[in-house]
Amino acid sequence: MKTKPQDAGASPAGAGLGTRERVVRAASRLFQRQGYEGTGIKLIAQEAEATLGSVYHFFPDGKEGLAVAAIQHGDREFAEMLSSGLAGSDDPAEAVENCARTLATALRESDWAEGCPVTATALETLGRSPSIQQACLEALRNWQAVLAAKFRAGGFDAEEAEELACTVLSALEGAEVTSQVFRSETPLLTTGRRMAQLIRSRS
């Protein structure tokens, strides 16, 4: 069906997409900005220009199922951001520093509100929602794999690539939070530069 007419005019975001996709995107962005518990389903529906009925039609498991889909969306989104940030250089050190710059710019442009799309939800639901935790775990694994691939391509052996990927991912995650709290690009930029130094220190 799709009942496409929907909205023809200038809509806030996600015009032209199916209802389900609009709901997922709205949920992902809201969870990212204000956490899982702090975001009501009615607000998500409103922001997505959908109705409560639609939300529960596509996500019969309710908020938890919607959150899983939102996390998976954030996973893909952030993985793309990492990839495009890394793509600028073949040197892993340069690539990571450039990646941190990309993240810092995006963070500032969202007025420090849109950091990592899973951290807030992950921390709130740890040990209380296995399905959400699983989705967060897969996201982190995915991002680490993206970094590890870059390091292997840069000449590191598999084990060291994995360890560096784990370290760099943790550092970027933490620096993103720090930058949000400080409302400053500095923590991300500094961390990016020092991660580059680390990568170069034994390559």
Next chain:
Amino acid sequence: MKTKPQDAGASPAGAGLGTRERVVRAASRLFQRQGYEGTGIKLIAQEAEATLGSVYHFFPDGKEGLAVAAIQHGDREFAEMLSSGLAGSDDPAEAVENCARTLATALRESDWAEGCPVTATALETLGRSPSIQQACLEALRNWQAVLAAKFRAGGFDAEEAEELACTVLSALEGAEVTSQVFRSETPLLTTGRRMAQLIRSRS
């Protein structure tokens, strides 16, 4: 007054402390474990073995004021943890690695539930509660200062000490989240080892 009788038997936690202190500690631990929005004031009162009336007596500003006090408590608590973790060695690299081990052990012993006491609350309230955000900012600054002092004592000049402190703090924060999601000490331990490598790489 203090109406000390309170509870004489074996109580869950914080027996013998004043009501206000018990409430702050319960709030800090609950915010740390399940976030700000996901924690109700009634639960905090119950966990602290206090009543709603007592909570609002000591915190007339309500949940937000209580959260500020809880963050400040978490600030002191985590600063002590950092300090004691760093105290094991005069070599900054060794000290940081040891610190990561301390954090990893504590995290595992809490069944991966008690990570950084401010991250969850900070992310949920960013840009929506200036007083809470300010308290989180001061906590991060405080912890960074603890690390920077260690680096200066280890022979780094002020500027490099500050940059390394920013990087190491971000990395530890991120690694703590990663360890929680993975339910594994590995991310914290790996990050600690690599941070030691970074510190040694140009000292």
Next chain:
DNA sequence: TACTTGGTAGAGCGATCGTTCTAAAGGCTG
């Protein structure tokens, strides 16, 4: 004894939460 002060106790308020439910409209196939 009477009065004050600092803290305890919890019923109850309006608002909002996640969820369920019924009804109906849109577009396809027969």
Next chain:
DNA sequence: CAGCCTTTAGAACGATCGCTCTACCAAGTA
């Protein structure tokens, strides 16, 4: 056209939210 299935629409439910309010209790002072 009728029949069907997907999707939209939103009223309504019980539970819980943060918070206010009044009453009460225990010690200190006069």
